[in-house]
Amino acid sequence: NAGVTQTPKFQVLKTGQSMTLQCAQDMNHEYMSWYRQDPGMGLRLIHYSVGAGITDQGEVPNGYNVSRSTTEDFPLRLLSAAPSQTSVYFCASSYSGQPNSPLHFGNGTRLTVT
Amino acid sequence: AQTVTQSQPEMSVQEAETVTLSCTYDTSENNYYLFWYKQPPSRQMILVIRQEAYKQQNATENRFSVNFQKAAKSFSLKISDSQLGDTAMYFCAFMKQPPYSGGGADGLTFGKGTHLIIQP
Numbered sequence: 001n002a003g004v005t006q007t008p009k010f011q012v013l014k015t016g017q018s019m020t021l022q023c024a025q026d027m028n029h030e031y032m033s034w035y036r037q038d039p040g041m042g043l044r045l046i047h048y049s050v051g052a053g054i055t056d057q058g059e060v061p062n063g064y065n066v067s068r069s070t071t072e073d074f075p076l077r078l079l080s081a082a083p084s085q086t087s088v089y090f091c092a093s094s095y096s097g098q099p100n101s102p103l104h105f106g107n108g109t110r111l112t113v114t
Numbered sequence: 115a116q117t118v119t120q121s122q123p124e125m126s127v128q129e130a131e132t133v134t135l136s137c138t139y140d141t142s143e144n145n146y147y148l149f150w151y152k153q154p155p156s157r158q159m160i161l162v163i164r165q166e167a168y169k170q171q172n173a174t175e176n177r178f179s180v181n182f183q184k185a186a187k188s189f190s191l192k193i194s195d196s197q198l199g200d201t202a203m204y205f206c207a208f209m210k211q212p213p214y215s216g217g218g219a220d221g222l223t224f225g226k227g228t229h230l231i232i233q234p
Contacts, residue, residue, distance in 0.1 A: 001126035033221060040202050042118070042224025043159075071157055090159060099147035099209040100166075103222070 002026050005093050006106035013081040013113045021076040021109050023091030029086070031097030032074035036060065037085040037108075043090060049074055050097055080111045116141040116208050120225035127196055128233050134181075135191045135228050137206030144213035148182065148189045149222070154202040162204070165189065196232045203227045 007022045025032065033048035035058075045058030048070040063085060065077040074093075078085060089109045094101040118139045127133045138149070150162040165173045165182050171178050177194045193200055206225040 035222075042207070042226050043209075043222070044224070045221035048221055056220075059223075062120075083221060088157065092159070098212055099164075102161055103162075108157045 004091055004093055004106035006089075008109060008110050010110050011070070011112070013040050013078075013111065015082060015113060017081050018077070018079050019058045019081065021078075021089055021111070023074045023076065023106060024072050025074075025091075025093040025104070026072065027093065027095075027104065028071060029093035030071065031095070031096055032068065032091065032093045033058070033097075033103075034064070034066065034074070034076045034089045035092065036088050037090060042090070046089075048097070072107075078111075081111075085111065086113045087111060093095065116143065116210070116223050118206050118208050118223055118225035120204075120228050122205055122228045124136075124231070125230040125231060126231040129196060129198060132192065132194050133230065134197055135193075135206075135230065137147055137189045137191070137225055138207070139187050139189065141208065141210070142185070143210045144147050147209045147211070148180075149209070150178070150180070150191045151199075151205045151207060151208040151224075152202045153205065153227070154199075159205075163191065174216050192215075193230075198232050198234060201232045203229050203231060 004025045030051045035043035036044040037043045047066040049055045091106040092103045094103045146167045148165045152160045152162050163175045179192045181190045205227045207222045
């Protein structure tokens with residue numbers, strides 16, 4: 001059982017470049033989300049989705065786009081990367097998104113923007 | 115909005131000792147959940163323990179237990195008989211109960227973490 005799969009594991013971008021971080025889950029979870037983790041900080045919610053076709057903003061959405069065309073996939077797009085977006089990005093999913101439904105995390109993508 | 119505060123950036127104890135990690139939070143919500151997550155050097159986020167605010171009984175999971183003081187908004191994690199594999203970052207997190215209002219109000223709110231080192 002693969003769980004939550006994130007690709008790539010590492011990425012280096014130049015300022016202004018665009019890229020998509022991929023996230024896929026094989027647990028038929030309705031809820032998926034993206035967090036970023038900066039040094040000395042806990043994780044902060046970027047965007048989330050409660051089902052295919054439905055997305056909403058989290059705490060720090062600026063500079064990021066998401067879409068949810070299938071239940072399995074929830075890609076995170078950086079349209080014009082900035083050094084402030086250097087971070088570790090985590091995708092997480094759960095059955096319902098409610099607190100009694102445990103979140104399953106991917107292994108993270110370390111992104112560096114120069 | 116809610117905030118979660120972990121006042122101990124780093125702690126170090128000897129193997130087999132008991133250690134307590136502190137967490138306080140601030141919220142106007144009455145119904146919510148609290149969590150402790152472990153992040154070892156592998157970077158994987160692992161759920162350690164969960165507490166429902168409406169339950170007075172403190173949650174336990176094997177060597178891990180919490181001291182939940184709702185009035186004081188305190189949620190500490192106790193690790194008994196600590197092991198080398200417990201070395202990790204530990205994050206306290208808050209999540210409110212539905213219904214959710216959207217617009218950034220949902221999801222987990224994390225503290226900044228405590229780096230726990232278990233010495234042999």
